[in-house]
Structures are given as C-alpha cells and as structure tokens.
Amino acid sequence: MPTKRFGARYGRRPKKKFAQIETEQRAKHKCPYCNKDAVKRIAAGIWQCRKCDVKFAGKAYSP
Numbered sequence: 847m848p849t850k851r852f853g854a855r856y857g858r859r860p861k862k863k864f865a866q867i868e869t870e871q872r873a874k875h876k877c878p879y880c881n882k883d884a885v886k887r888i889a890a891g892i893w894q895c896r897k898c899d900v901k902f903a904g905k906a907y908s909p
C-alpha cells in the first residue's frame with residue numbers, strides 16, 4: 847500500500863530536516879537583480895522579489 851509506505855517514511859525521519867527547510871524557505875533571500883533581501887517563495891521553485899517584482903525560478907526550497 848502506497849499510503850502505508852509514505853507514512854512510515856515521513857514518520858521516521860526528518861522532523862529536524864523539515865524544520866530546517868521551513869526556516870530556509872521562510873527566510874528572506876537576496877534578489878539577484880536588485881540585491882535586496884526581498885525575495886519570497888511563491889511556489890515550489892518559483893521566487894519573487896518584492897522590491898523589483900521580478901519572478902524567477904530557483905530550487906524548490908531556496909533560490
């Protein structure tokens with residue numbers, strides 16, 4: 847059963863890693879265009895700068 851496997855995989859490991867990833871994606875990131883710390887993740891792999899309004903693709907959890 848796929849759900850069973852999924853649950854085991856999530857339950858065992860990475861609460862720690864999850865927390866790390868979450869803080870990482872919530873942290874402000876530097877915009878490669880205007881160099882301000884105004885980049886927010888709007889979706890997995892998509893980032894937007896609130897200063898210059900540019901959207902760009904990055905990694906899922908950090909730009």
Ligand SMILES: [Zn+2]
Nearest residue numbers: 877880895898
């Ligand atoms: Zn910018």
